[in-house]
Amino acid sequence: MEEYFTNTKILSGPGSVKALRELGSKALFMVADPYFEKNGTARRLAELSGAERTQIFSQITPDPTLEQVAQATVTVQEFKPDTVVALGGGSAMDCAKAMVYFSGLPVTFVAIPTTSGSGSEVTDFAVLTQGGVKHPLVDEKLCPQIAILDGELLGQLPKTLIADTGFDVLAHALEAYVAAGAGAITDALAKEAFCTAVTQLPLSYTGVIAARQKMHEAATMAGMAFTRAGLGLCHAMSHALGGLLHLPHGRLNAILLPAVIGTNSGAVQAKYAVMARSAGFAGSADTVAVRNLKNGLIRLRKELQLPATLAEAGVQPGKVWQSAGKIAEAVLADPCCKSNPVQVEDYMIRRILEEVTGRV
Numbered sequence: 001m002e003e004y005f006t007n008t009k010i011l012s013g014p015g016s017v018k019a020l021r022e023l024g025s026k027a028l029f030m031v032a033d034p035y036f037e038k039n040g041t042a043r044r045l046a047e048l049s050g051a052e053r054t055q056i057f058s059q060i061t062p063d064p065t066l067e068q069v070a071q072a073t074v075t076v077q078e079f080k081p082d083t084v085v086a087l088g089g090g091s092a093m094d095c096a097k098a099m100v101y102f103s104g105l106p107v108t109f110v111a112i113p114t115t116s117g118s119g120s121e122v123t124d125f126a127v128l129t130q131g132g133v134k135h136p137l138v139d140e141k142l143c144p145q146i147a148i149l150d151g152e153l154l155g156q157l158p159k160t161l162i163a164d165t166g167f168d169v170l171a172h173a174l175e176a177y178v179a180a181g182a183g184a185i186t187d188a189l190a191k192e193a194f195c196t197a198v199t200q201l202p203l204s205y206t207g208v209i210a211a212r213q214k215m216h217e218a219a220t221m222a223g224m225a226f227t228r229a230g231l232g233l234c235h236a237m238s239h240a241l242g243g244l245l246h247l248p249h250g251r252l253n254a255i256l257l258p259a260v261i262g263t264n265s266g267a268v269q270a271k272y273a274v275m276a277r278s279a280g281f282a283g284s285a286d287t288v289a290v291r292n293l294k295n296g297l298i299r300l301r302k303e304l305q306l307p308a309t310l311a312e313a314g315v316q317p318g319k320v321w322q323s324a325g326k327i328a329e330a331v332l333a334d335p336c337c338k339s340n341p342v343q344v345e346d347y348m349i350r351r352i353l354e355e356v357t358g359r360v
């Protein structure tokens with residue numbers, strides 16, 4: 001039996017943040033990325049809501065830590081809001097999700113993503129970092145009730161951020177499509193997200209503003225797919241390496257995804273081939289289509305000026321090899337491994353590390 005549900009109402013379109021006014025909030029607590037606190041957007045949106053009391057919490061960093069969540073939880077419990085708004089990328093949203101979860105407060109929880117990447121606005125995940133290790137927390141109760149996808153917040157996105165987060169969308173969609181929990185409904189979401197990202201990401205990167213709203217919707221669709229279907233080895237490795245190397249999550253996915261296709265293609269070649277053809281990477285034989293899919297992603301990565309290896313991303317190969325045992329252990333313990341279409345073994349992780357480490 002296939003089960004699909006989402007608990008999130010999705011409001012999408014330029015200017016859709018105005019919906020905050022309709023919530024009737026009296027006390028609004030916002031977890032905002034520091035960028036939006038500094039440029040005044042957080043304050044503007046809090047005021048737009050018409051709430052009598054507002055507070056903004058922005059003591060968060062990319063890859064939020066358990067300590068930051070603990071501090072946010074104490075602060076929100078003192079404030080006692082009826083509405084919590086998360087404004088930012090995956091980091092701000094995950095901190096807010098965990099904060100709402102641990103505080104136990106009965107609030108209306110609204111997520112306003114400002115990157116087109118994590119899909120966190122519609123997922124049951126919150127990724128928290130502790131002692132250099134990223135831990136995905138998974139529970140239906142983490143999912144926001146409302147997601148507002150407003151492309152007008154994306155006008156100032158730096159190119160590197162568009163590239164990094166865009167590859168996160170591609171990785172979510174492709175991993176969900178072949179994941180152990182995939183079904184017809186998650187496949188439809190994953191395929192639409194992947195195909196949209198393949199065409200719109202280069203346009204968004206070169207500054208086509210209309211493409212940003214489309215990428216925003218693709219990110220959400222990919223999130224809706226993977227929160228039910230699961231992810232895979234690319235994300236398990238990206239979590240393990242991200243905690244150790246502090247490279248952007250999407251950039252690590254860009255480095256890892258083509259190598260993971262090679263590892264999984266024995267088991268899910270036919271499905272990869274369907275996705276390849278849908279996205280315009282032609283090839284009549286499945287083997288050719290999968291090769292074109294891998295090469296197409298490598299070409300797109302280059303077009304977006306993303307590194308092809310960890311060495312190109314500035315990591316000394318020795319740093320990876322010194323910690324290879326610890327990395328493999330973290331990968332195998334990551335919940336994303338369980339939904340990879342092939343059972344992950346230590347040797348696969350080391351082979352991928354060899355492929356992606358590169359030379360200095």
Ligand SMILES: NC(=O)c1ccc[n+]([C@@H]2O[C@H](COP(=O)([O-])OP(=O)(O)OC[C@H]3O[C@@H](n4cnc5c(N)ncnc54)[C@H](O)[C@@H]3O)[C@@H](O)[C@H]2O)c1
Nearest residue numbers: 035062063089090091114115118120123125126127157249
């Ligand atoms: N919960 C989930 O389902 C899920 C899924 C995938 C990834 N994640 C997590 O999300 C995090 C990554 O999130 P992300 O890729 O969205 O990046 P992020 O939230 O870490 O933000 C990255 C940087 O972008 C800046 N930024 C954000 N929006 C901006 C904008 N509109 N204009 C200018 N600058 C802006 C921020 O200030 C920050 O410096 C990682 O911790 C990852 O593990 C969570």
Ligand SMILES: [Fe+2]
Nearest residue numbers: 118168172249
């Ligand atoms: Fe991701």
